[in-house]
Amino acid sequence: MEHREFKDRLYTQFARLGHAVSTPKRLELLDLLAQGEKTVEQLAEQSCTAIKNTSAHLRVLRQAGLVDFRREGVYVRYRLADEYVAEFLLALQSLGRQRYSEVREVVDAHLERRDEMEPIGPAELRRRLAAGDVTLLDVRPADEFTAGHIAGAISIPVDQLTARAATLPRGKKIVAYCRGPYCVMAVDAVQLLRRRGYRARRLTDGVPGWRARGYPVVRGSRAS
Amino acid sequence: MEHREFKDRLYTQFARLGHAVSTPKRLELLDLLAQGEKTVEQLAEQSCTAIKNTSAHLRVLRQAGLVDFRREGVYVRYRLADEYVAEFLLALQSLGRQRYSEVREVVDAHLERRDEMEPIGPAELRRRLAAGDVTLLDVRPADEFTAGHIAGAISIPVDQLTARAATLPRGKKIVAYCRGPYCVMAVDAVQLLRRRGYRARRLTDGVPGWRARGYPVVRGSRAS
DNA sequence: CTAGTATTCTAGCGGATACTAGAATGAGGT
DNA sequence: ACCTCATTCTAGTATCCGCTAGAATACTAG
Numbered sequence: 001m002e003h004r005e006f007k008d009r010l011y012t013q014f015a016r017l018g019h020a021v022s023t024p025k026r027l028e029l030l031d032l033l034a035q036g037e038k039t040v041e042q043l044a045e046q047s048c049t050a051i052k053n054t055s056a057h058l059r060v061l062r063q064a065g066l067v068d069f070r071r072e073g074v075y076v077r078y079r080l081a082d083e084y085v086a087e088f089l090l091a092l093q094s095l096g097r098q099r100y101s102e103v104r105e106v107v108d109a110h111l112e113r114r115d116e117m118e119p120i121g122p123a124e125l126r127r128r129l130a131a132g133d134v135t136l137l138d139v140r141p142a143d144e145f146t147a148g149h150i151a152g153a154i155s156i157p158v159d160q161l162t163a164r165a166a167t168l169p170r171g172k173k174i175v176a177y178c179r180g181p182y183c184v185m186a187v188d189a190v191q192l193l194r195r196r197g198y199r200a201r202r203l204t205d206g207v208p209g210w211r212a213r214g215y216p217v218v219r220g221s222r223a224s
Numbered sequence: 225m226e227h228r229e230f231k232d233r234l235y236t237q238f239a240r241l242g243h244a245v246s247t248p249k250r251l252e253l254l255d256l257l258a259q260g261e262k263t264v265e266q267l268a269e270q271s272c273t274a275i276k277n278t279s280a281h282l283r284v285l286r287q288a289g290l291v292d293f294r295r296e297g298v299y300v301r302y303r304l305a306d307e308y309v310a311e312f313l314l315a316l317q318s319l320g321r322q323r324y325s326e327v328r329e330v331v332d333a334h335l336e337r338r339d340e341m342e343p344i345g346p347a348e349l350r351r352r353l354a355a356g357d358v359t360l361l362d363v364r365p366a367d368e369f370t371a372g373h374i375a376g377a378i379s380i381p382v383d384q385l386t387a388r389a390a391t392l393p394r395g396k397k398i399v400a401y402c403r404g405p406y407c408v409m410a411v412d413a414v415q416l417l418r419r420r421g422y423r424a425r426r427l428t429d430g431v432p433g434w435r436a437r438g439y440p441v442v443r444g445s446r447a448s
Numbered sequence: 449c450t451a452g453t454a455t456t457c458t459a460g461c462g463g464a465t466a467c468t469a470g471a472a473t474g475a476g477g478t
Numbered sequence: 479a480c481c482t483c484a485t486t487c488t489a490g491t492a493t494c495c496g497c498t499a500g501a502a503t504a505c506t507a508g
Contacts, residue, residue: 003408009330011252013320013326014317015248017245017320017323018247022239022242022246023496024235025235025496027238028235041455050498053498055457073506074454074506075454076454081323082323084322085319088319091315092238092241092312093238096238099241099306099308099309110230249466263484264484274468276468277467279485280465280466284465297475297484298475298484300484
């Protein structure tokens with residue numbers, strides 16, 4: 001077969017992608033980067049990995065063309081190479097959730113309270129935002145909010161929520177979101193808010209899932 | 225961090241998927257299986273791999289939950305676990321094409337004649353099929369046609385095309401398709417048909433891409 | 449220039465895995 | 479029961495890769 005070499009080359013290229021996402025740590029790093037640009041140090045801390053190790057994984061991701069970086073002063077900031085990488089990540093996790101009962105079991109075991117959060121989907125939230133009858137709360141760290149948040153959201157990182165909950169309007173329902181369906185911050189936030197008497201629910205997705213639907217995402221530190 | 229174990233478990237699961245598609249041979253096997261059920265022997269032959277080796281790769285794919293199998297007499301027939309696996313494959317290859325100039329270069333170098341084939345996309349083909357002004361030709365092996373083909377297509381495997389080309393209607397335009405955008409069979413078919421005076425074009429996609437759009441796919445050995 | 453910090457590079461170790469060859473299993477046919 | 483054939487399992491080897499620690503690089507501040 002004269003086509004052998006062609007096929008080998010072609011599938012070798014595609015396998016670069018597979019190789020890049022064949023490791024738990026790299027998938028976690030990509031998920032973090034889907035929230036926005038981050039330094040090596042931030043990535044290492046947030047993924048509980050040694051910096052050297054993080055750097056090595058980032059090197060692999062860079063060689064696979066999934067991430068890009070730029071120097072900014074002393075720091076090196078990494079980011080996803082483009083939005084299609086984020087979409088691919090979503091597709092991978094979607095297939096994982098579908099094919100692996102272990103994923104569902106692990107998530108249910110750790111976020112067992114999830115069903116009680118009355119999770120709301122992106123489509124319904126969009127309608128409610130348009131109707132203006134919900135307060136949308138981004139509980140991620142402030143820099144991730146700045147890097148990109150759902151239009152109309154206000155930012156209160158979950159570790160400041162105890163102190164700042166009182167600033168939230170009492171009457172309206174609150175919807176909290178965080179990094180994505182496997183992130184605990186929104187779950188914690190909803191639980192905290194409910195204990196204080198707010199009517200709070202959890203968004204099933206994070207910014208990447210919201211953006212993938214073509215819904216509006218805003219950059220900047222202040223929601224209007 | 226108490227969540228560490230949760231995250232590790234979760235991303236370890238997702239990494240199973242990545243690991244499964246981190247090898248050229250496994251990607252090639254999945255692509256072949258996207259055409260329909262095949263025996264180990266067929267897969268080994270069509271991927272130019274030793275049977276033992278093929279079996280080992282299929283084992284990995286099985287453990288990753290991407291393929292399923294059943295015994296049928298002496299043979300073991302493998303198939304994709306479900307349609308979402310095929311969609312994921314398409315997503316992976318789409319990102320690969322987008323991110324890797326090597327993919328485009330390799331494809332262009334090997335299928336250099338591709339642009340001359342006046343490739344037609346699925347959406348346009350669908351309109352033309354509805355209008356009834358094209359003959360749709362499936363040039364894959366007969367068993368892949370039987371396992372699933374585009375509604376309205378007729379089957380002439382590319383290696384029988386020389387003998388059977390005369391049965392094609394002269395007046396209508398012909399659109400040929402094969403396994404997908406990286407398969408050479410349709411390119412060869414179009415070239416052969418044009419030398420004989422037919423007006424032939426090539427479909428940019430195969431059955432998996434057609435199906436993923438929700439367009440009609442038919443099983444069975446005869447197109448009506 | 450020097451000092452300090454963030455990040456990358458290099459080398460070594462241990463575990464995983466792709467490939468190969470030989471043995472074993474499982475189903476059908478005689 | 480026996481034989482045949484498709485497939486899988488087991489064992490062995492070479493290779494790759496993830497982790498770790500020490501050295502080197504790149505930038506900033508003074």
